[in-house]
Amino acid sequence: MIILGIETSCDETSIAVLKDGKEVLSNNISSQIDIHKEYGGVVPEIASRQHIKNIATILEESLEEAKITMDDVDYIAVTYAPGLIGALLVGISFAKGLAYGHDIPLIPVHHIKAHIYSNFIEKDIVLPCIALVVSGGHTNIVYIDENHNFTNLGGTLDDAVGESYDKVARVMGIGYPGGPIVDKLYYKGNKEALKIPEPKVDGYDFSFSGIKTSVINAVNKARMKGEDFKPEDLSASFQNKVVDILCKKTLKAAQDKKVKQIIIAGGVAANSLLRSELTRRGEELGIKVDYPSMSYCTDNAAMIAEAAYYKLKYSNKEVFADLTLNGKATLDIMKD
Numbered sequence: 337m338i339i340l341g342i343e344t345s346c347d348e349t350s351i352a353v354l355k356d357g358k359e360v361l362s363n364n365i366s367s368q369i370d371i372h373k374e375y376g377g378v379v380p381e382i383a384s385r386q387h388i389k390n391i392a393t394i395l396e397e398s399l400e401e402a403k404i405t406m407d408d409v410d411y412i413a414v415t416y417a418p419g420l421i422g423a424l425l426v427g428i429s430f431a432k433g434l435a436y437g438h439d440i441p442l443i444p445v446h447h448i449k450a451h452i453y454s455n456f457i458e459k460d461i462v463l464p465c466i467a468l469v470v471s472g473g474h475t476n477i478v479y480i481d482e483n484h485n486f487t488n489l490g491g492t493l494d495d496a497v498g499e500s501y502d503k504v505a506r507v508m509g510i511g512y513p514g515g516p517i518v519d520k521l522y523y524k525g526n527k528e529a530l531k532i533p534e535p536k537v538d539g540y541d542f543s544f545s546g547i548k549t550s551v552i553n554a555v556n557k558a559r560m561k562g563e564d565f566k567p568e569d570l571s572a573s574f575q576n577k578v579v580d581i582l583c584k585k586t587l588k589a590a591q592d593k594k595v596k597q598i599i600i601a602g603g604v605a606a607n608s609l610l611r612s613e614l615t616r617r618g619e620e621l622g623i624k625v626d627y628p629s630m631s632y633c634t635d636n637a638a639m640i641a642e643a644a645y646y647k648l649k650y651s652n653k654e655v656f657a658d659l660t661l662n663g664k665a666t667l668d669i670m671k672d
Contacts, residue, residue: 340398340409340434341641342391344427345419345447346472347372347383348634349390353402353409354641357649360457361402363631363638366390369513376512377502384422391430398637406438413644416444418473441656443644447635448474449486451601453646454632454639461626462597468586470610471602472498475582477540477589484650489589490540497578498604500544504551504574508567518571519607525572530554532577540589547577579609583617590623600627603634 337357343350352363368386372378399405414431415424435442452467463484469476475492495503498515505514510521532550535543551574558565590598598618604610605627618625632639647655 337411337645338404338409339411339413339443339641339644340406340440341445341637341639341644342412342414342427342431343447343450343635343637343640344387344391344423344430345415345417346423346635347378347386348636349387349394350635350637350640351391351394351398352637352641353398353404354638354645357642357645358457360638361404362398363636364394364398364401365634365636366394373512376506378420380420380422383420384426387423387426391426395430395434406434406440409438409440411443411644411648412440413443413445413640415447415450415640417446419447443647443655445640445643445647447640448476448602450639450643451605452478452480452486452599453643454601454628454636455599455626456646457632457638457642458629459626461599462624464593464595465597465599466586466590466593466595468582468598468600468614469602470497470582470600470604470607472496472502472604474602475542475544477586479589479593479595484646490542490585492542492544493537494543494545495548497542497544497582498602500548500578501604503548504570507552507555508565508570510567510571515604515607518575519609521568521571522575522609523572525566525568525570527572527576529566529569530573532573534577535581540585542581542585544578547574550574575607575609579607579613582610583614586614587617587621587623590618591621596622597624597626600625606630606633 339354341352347368348365350365353361412431412435414427464481467478473496475497477489479487501518502514510517535546537543551570615625
């Protein structure tokens with residue numbers, strides 16, 4: 337089975353070819369990070385234009401690398417939500433054209449589910465399990481049963497964790513994207529330098545707004561007094577608190593649900609402290625922790641094709657889209 341995956345939900349244009357759910361024949365990504373850096377974040381209109389400019393070339397490169405033609409493709413999978421509407425429509429329109437022109441079934445894929453399925457590309461995941469979704473726009477704890485049914489146990493009540501990293505980095509003036517920079521500075525700073533209160537949030541829900549605000553207030557206070565602040569100390573304090581909360585809530589969910597495996601998904605799955613700390617704490621409780629390779633943490637089309645593979649395999653409903661697929665966005669990660 338050959339699935340062509342297409343991903344354009346934000347600022348990466350990616351097309352991949354997946355064989356039989358495990359063999360990635362190609363996974364080409366055109367990143368726009370350098371373009372958006374000067375704005376301190378993704379500009380939707382610019383992102384959409386770059387997708388239009390790059391997508392045909394990425395398709396050609398991916399087919400060539402996979403040593404196939406469109407005649408060899410059995411299914412086309414495309415991200416339909418959530419994401420930037422204009423960016424999504426570029427990928428959806430392109431996928432619809434390919435599907436119509438080559439008479440290939442089209443499978444709409446939910447972007448966050450695809451992030452979760454990125455773990456399945458290289459590893460054998462034991463279900464049921466708990467998935468910790470950590471990205472620029474989402475922070476959720478998801479329970480996945482033996483039949484690949486997804487149940488959202490909790491999520492952020494305000495800022496997503498990746499969004500918080502970017503905002504903290506922006507106020508400190510250390511660059512964009514904030515996640516990798518803060519993660520690097522963590523190891524150079526004093527995590528006890530700034531006392532950050534623990535958010536009072538019950539259950540499996542999260543709140544990062546107060547944590548972010550603690551750092552912003554510390555920076556503003558120093559600037560008003562004409563004092564210097566150490567980005568490495570603030571980064572260490574911020575990341576230490578965020579990772580501690582993510583670990584505690586995720587491990588509690590795993591224990592409550594009596595599962596023996598946790599997987600991390602989303603761009604923040606690349607965070608080195610989150611990987612190591614959740615793994616260490618999981619080992620103490622007899623819970624295995626897995627996460628994707630760095631190349632599959634950020635947005636990519638291989639995960640889109642992987643999600644489509646499992647959708648074909650386990651869905652009890654019609655999984656194909658007709659050519660009226662409109663890319664409507666939803667924040668409910670359980671809905672397809």
